[in-house]
Amino acid sequence: MEKLGIPSVPMATKSFADLAKSNASKRGMPHIRACFTPHPVWGKTAEQLMAYVEGNDPVSGKPLMQEIIDGLTVPLIAEDTKTGMMDVNVGPPVYGPDTLDNLQIHFLNNGMTDFLPIIIPTPEKVDAMLKGSSHHPDEVVGKMAAGAFAAWTFTVRQVAVNAVMAGCEPEYFPILLAVASSGMAALGSSTSSFAYSMVINGPIRDKLNMNYTIGAMGPFAQPNATIGRAWTLIGKNLGNGGIPGDTYMGSQGNNTNYNNIVIAENEKDSLWTPYHVQKGFKPEDNVVSLFAGEDIRQGHGARGAGVLENPMFDDQISDMFRTLTSQFDALVICDPLTIKRLVEQGYDTKEKLTDWLWKNTMRTAKDYRDSAFVYTFHYPRALRGEEPYATWYKCPEGTLIPYWPKPDNIVLVCAGGQTNPFFQVGNLTYRVSVSIDKWM
Amino acid sequence: MNRRKLLSLLGMSPVLLTGNPAQAGQTKHAAAPAADPGAVKITTVNPKGTPPSIQLIPMAPRLDSLDGKTVYLVDTGFHGSDALLHQVELWFNRNMPSVTLVFKRKAGPYAQDDPPLWKEIKEKGNAVIMATGH
Amino acid sequence: MNRRKLLSLLGMSPALLAGAQMEAQQPKAAKSGKVAAAENAQFEALNPKGSPPPVKLIPMAPRLDSVHGKTIYLVDTGFMSGGVLLQQMQIWFNKNYPDVTVVFRKKAGSYMEDDPPLWKEIKEKGNAAIMAIGH
Amino acid sequence: MGIPSVPLVTKAFKDLAILNAGKRGMPLERICFTPHPVWGKTPEELRVYVDGPDPITGKPLMKEVVDGLTVPLSADEKKTGIVSVSVGPPTFTDTAENLQEFYLNNGYTDFLPIVLPTQEKVDAMLKGSSHHPDEVIGKMAAGAYPPWTYTVRQVAASAVMAGCRPEYFPILLAIASTGIASLFSSTNSFAFSMIINGPIRDKLEFNYGIGALGPFAQANATIGRAWTIMSKNLGNGGIPGDTYLGSVGNNLNYNNVVIAENEEASPWDPFHVQRGFKKEENVVSLFRGLGVVPGQVARGSSVNTSPMFDAQLSDLFSTFTGFFGALVIADPLVAVRLKEQGYDTKEKLIDWLYKNTTQTVKDYKGRNYSYLFEYPQALQGVEPFATWYKLPDDAVIPHFPRASSFNVVVTGGQTNAYPQAANMSYGVSVSIDKWM
Structure with a gap:
């Protein structure tokens, strides 16, 4: 608007005060009159809102409407009309020399960590990490932004610094380069507090001693723990994400952002095709697949969960889908015992089960239209005639429709230690699969 | 936070923010590094708590043979253990018909003890086979 | 794992398990070296930040002398209830600045999407704009 | 025998x-x-x-x-007699790098980097409490094992490792004193959570605003992590195949869902006041269960001008197991809206949720937990299970056995109006002040 020569005043609620100011700066108007x-x-x-209009701006303490009119009419000063390019300073390339304790505090206090202790990225440690890949330290790996912000770029060396900090070993480095190259940040800026997840396939799981048996998704192995954590550090330091009130607006936060749900698939004990092979890779390829969405929850609350004689896991998984939003897809993690039982029931491929789940999990069109995000994201697509959304918005409220457009929106992965036939369900959407081998 | 602090968090040049030191600056400057400081040894404490001592329990004397004895089959309540013990019972019937078998489901949830059952076995039984795990 | 190894994990005395190694021993045999306060040793650490793009400064549009007799667009970006707030503002203008023409517009598309036809309309017909964001 | x-x-x-x-x-x-x-x-x-x-x-x-x-x-x-169990020498000496590796490889950590617990750092941590370093403060086991005991000093070592500051120490002592481990031996993969109340939230700069449950403040991040490290070192928990059997594992065990209540923005009594503490007291309350789900997944969760959060929460609970409770984690915007709807106390909301979240007897009996844990109680005449097991299959009963299965806490940064909810049961509330 200002670019067009029309004076304007953006108005936001008090909660967005920091965000509005820093966004204006990033867009080149540091002195915008918000x-x-x-x-x-x-x-x-309406009465309460009129009181807002006639009251004071809670940030400046001045009468709101007076401020708006001043914003449109008080002449600009020299700084307001400045033009040109401004570089953004992220500090010197090296900190110190200083003691390890002081450096630990410095990294923590400057928002470069997840507030847990780090390995200090000394030049020696970063060099050792760089040996984990054949790629040149100065090669630009990609671009990343935590939302609708200008993306930051980063090199192999900058990824290595974050990998060291997270506690990764050099052998893990190609996975982190693969994750970073996707440009996906593990901390999205939305006011909804999103969760992220990665599925790792291929022989690298055993080479790195990843845990895919008992406690697969918990804090029981170094690669699972540190690779997941590194994604959050990469999101903060390379994608400028995770600054509360600025590039992170999730109102309540998401507790899975500490590790980002690292899942090494238990290919050995699974009776189904590994996930990366479904995506067209070879079994011997090493691949990381990234997901984003709401959460992950256990299947214990499903109707008929864990029943004694003949558990019907197809029904149980379908029942858990009742509390998922259609805006995100389903990622189902099955213990190998659960899969054995499902195969006995006749689901000898993942596709047979996803097909059944897709056809047998239905909701009314009304429930669909009333669920989170659908109005914001699907309705505009429905207006443009995009299917199946157009039909789902046209049909009567009581019509039963599937949760998602295709069976492919349901993803099945095997993990677990066979101590009990359980499953977990994530309301998470597949985004991308990246070859790890390319980054070796 | 005020605008200056917010902008400096962004790392914006002090040209725009006269007088405000950039936040992402150096740490306190210190002397040059000592030779190979990483090789210096330090001492750290063991974080473990104190485990209880373990009272060794001598195993019960074994029987000379099972012929004519009473063996209790105890089901602890996990999925499928009853079916497994039933097969064990059938095996004895086929292979050692002189053994008397008594099948018992332990009372209460699996974590709870069942003293009446232990008392009964002590009085009437000669040996026990317990099934756990699913 | 075999039984010996498992029991030694429990920390059971080697009396019972002659020959089994204790796991919770010292780390790699500490050679004589100096046991000193490495706390004070000095290290350098690399900056983990990526490279942000430079920001192009945009000069703000010249301000109006006053709002009297002008046309002001109230733009609703589509967040919860922003429209209701702007309607109250429209009422406020009618009461306090009856000579101001107030035009209410809801931005098309979802909140992430741009709406060039609206910007064009404001450029042609408007003198100033107030935009509501946030819920 | x-x-x-x-x-x-x-x-x-x-x-x-x-x-x-x-x-x-x-x-x-x-x-x-x-x-x-x-x-x-x-x-x-x-x-x-x-x-x-x-x-x-x-x-x-x-x-x-x-x-x-x-x-x-x-x-x-x-053989008979008593065997003492060794946990190794009281201290270790090596280079910082080797020690970091040693702690990791010996299962003392959650596999993330630690602050090495040097004597100086442990001493500094001990200054965070007036309690004597040698005081034995509790017993902990991760399941049906003989519990381990520990002193104030041993808690301090785990606190240092997790990255805690000495000011946080009384909270960790309070948690350790309960003897509850955050890694439990069951083949189910349980999740744990803690609620922090009182002025200590501000003193320690807990985050209860934007991103409250995420990695955005040192107190939230390190205190939650310390619970897991304590469970491993003091309670001998978290050894896969031995004291940890959770088949699939739980991603929430990294931080254990630390919730500092946003008392200031909440229209209701803080959680510790509901439990009989004074507002100015500092209290930590512990929960155990299965996991946390966001309100965005409930029926009717679309953005509109009159959201019915009571109905949304009730719908969210339909895929919870009644064996554990329901912990509502409301953003202040949600709480304020609920108050406007007439729920001027947490108790009123709980009462409505208890009465309106229902299931059929058939569905109830079909759940494994009911059979394993509640059916034996029904046989002994424990209510409501005894009655529930006698009713016909199509009878409608509450989804959770008691109103006390529900708890409500308020946290978040008011950037949007969604709650989260945990399928978790309340365990215990402990005074932090007693450990200062």
Whole structure:
């Protein structure tokens, strides 16, 4: 708007004060005249909102409307009309020399960590990490942003620094390069607090001693623990994500962001095709596949869960889908025992089960339209005639429709130690599979 | 946070923010590094708690043979252990018909003890086979 | 793992397990070297940050002398209830600045999407804009 | 008991069976193994197991069983007495790098980097509390094992390792004093959570605003992690195949869902006040269960001007197991909206949720937990299970047994109006002030 020569005043609620200012700066208008109303606006009556309008800006303490009119009419000063390019400073290339304790505090206090202790990335440690890949340290790996922000670029060396900090060994490095090359940050800026997950396939799982048996998704092995954590550090330091109030707006946060749900598939004990092979890779390829969405939950609450004689895991998984939003897909993690039982039931391929689940998990069109994000993201596509959303918005409220457009929206992966036939369900969407071998 | 602090967090040049030291600056400057400081040895404490001592339990004397004895088959309640013990029972019937078998499901959830059952076995039984795990 | 190894993990005394190694021993045999406060040793550490793109400064548009007699667009970006707030603002303008023409517009598409036709309309017909974001 | 016995265990539990026999004082117990799993197999398949070999020793299974009951005992098998268990020397000396590796490889950590617990750092941590370093403060076990004991000093070592500051120390002592481990031995993969209340939240700069449950503040990140490290080191928990058997694992065990209540923005009484503490007291409350789900997945969770959070929460609970409780984690915006709807106390909301979240008796009985844990109670006449098991299959009953199955806490940064909810039960609240 200002670019068009029209004076404008953005107005936001108080909660977004920091965000509005820093966003304006990133877009090149550090002195934009933003005004703020009390928070929230949502759910308030007309009378309450009139009181906001006639009251003060809670940030500046001045009358709101006076501020708006001043914002449109008070002449600009020299700084406001500045033009040109401005470089953003991220500090010197090396910190120190200093003691390890002081460096630990420095990294923590400057938002470069997840607030847990790190391995200090000394030049020696970073060099050792770089030996984990044949790629040149100065090669640009990719670009990353945590949302609708200008993306930052980064090199192999910068990924290595973060890998050291997370506690990774040099042999893990190609996985981190593969993850970073996707440009996907593990901390998205949305006000919804999203979860992230990665599925790792191929012989590298055993080479690195990844845990895919008992406690597969818990804190029981170094590669599972540190590779997942490194994704969050990469999101913060290379993608400028995870700054609360600026590039992270998740109101409540998500507890899975500490590790980002690292899943090494238990290919050995699974009776089904490994995930990367489904995606067109060879069994001997090493691949990391990334997911994003809401959460992961256990199947214990499903109808008929864990029944004694003949558990019907197909019904149970379908039942768990009742509390998923259609905006994100389903990632189902099955213990090998669960898979054995499903194969006995006749689901000898993943495709047979996803096909059944897709056909047999239905909801009314009304429930679909009333679920989170659907109005924001699917409705505009429905208006453009995109299927199946167009049909799902046209049909009567009581019509039963599937949760997702295709059976492919349901992903099955095997992990677990066969101590009990359990499964977990993530409301998570597949984004991309990246070859790890290319980064070796 | 005020605008200056927010902008400096972004790493914006002090040209725009006269007088405000950039936040992402150096740590306190210190002297040059000592020779190979990483090789210096330090001492750390063991974080482990104190485990209880273990009272060794001598195993019960074994029987000379099972012929004519009473063997209790105890089901601890995990999925499928009853079916397994039933097969064990059939095996004895086929191979050692002189053995008397008594099948018992342990009372209560699997973590709970069942003293009446232990008392009964002590009085009437000669040996026990317990099935756990699923 | 065999029984010896498992029991030694328990920390059971070697009396019972002659020959089994204790796991929780010292780390790699500490050679004589100096046991000193390595706390004070000095290290360098690399900056983990990526490279942000430079920011192109955008000069703000010249301000109006006053809002009297002008056309002001109120733009709703589509977040929860932003429209209701702007309607209240429209009422406020009618009451306090009756000579201001207030035009209410909801930005098309989802909140992430741009709406060039609207910007074009404001450029042609408007003098100033107020945009509501956040819920 | 004096009666010779042989345990039959499936192959998957081999390590566990041997270790447990050792812990119970019979390190050489004659255990026989069958293939895994037994569960879900036909009688014919099980007969093959019985007629076949022990998959560990390769010897015929039933010969092993009979030998186990009849072959005379060796001298070692007859041994009696007390064996003390070693956890290694009190200190370790090496370079910082080697020690980091040593702690990791010996299972002292959660496999993430630690702050090395040097004497100086442990001493500094100990200054965070007035309690004597040698005071024994509790006992902990990760399941049905003999519990380990520990002192204030031993808690301090784990606190340093997790990256905690000395000011956090009283919270860790309070948690350790409960004896509750955050890694539990069950084959289910349980999750744990803690709620922090009182002025200490601000003193320690806990984050209860934007990103409250995520990695955005040192207190939230390190105190949660310290619980897991304490469980490993002080309670001997978290050894896969031994004291940890969760088949699939739980991603929440890294941080254990630390929730500092946003008391200031909440329209309701803080959680510790509900539990009888004064507002100015500092309290930590512990929870255990299965996991956390976001409100975005509930029916009717679309953005609109009059959201019905009571109904959304109730819908969210429909895929919870009633064996654990329901912990509502409300953003302040959600709480304020609920208050406007008439829920001016947490208790009123709980009452509505308890009455309106229902299931059929058939669905209730069809759940494994009901059969395993609640059916035996029903047989003993414990209510409501006794009544529930007598009702016809199509009768509608509450999804959770009691109103006290529900708890409500408020946290978040008010950037959007969604709750989260945990399928977790309240355990205990402990004063932090007592450990200052």
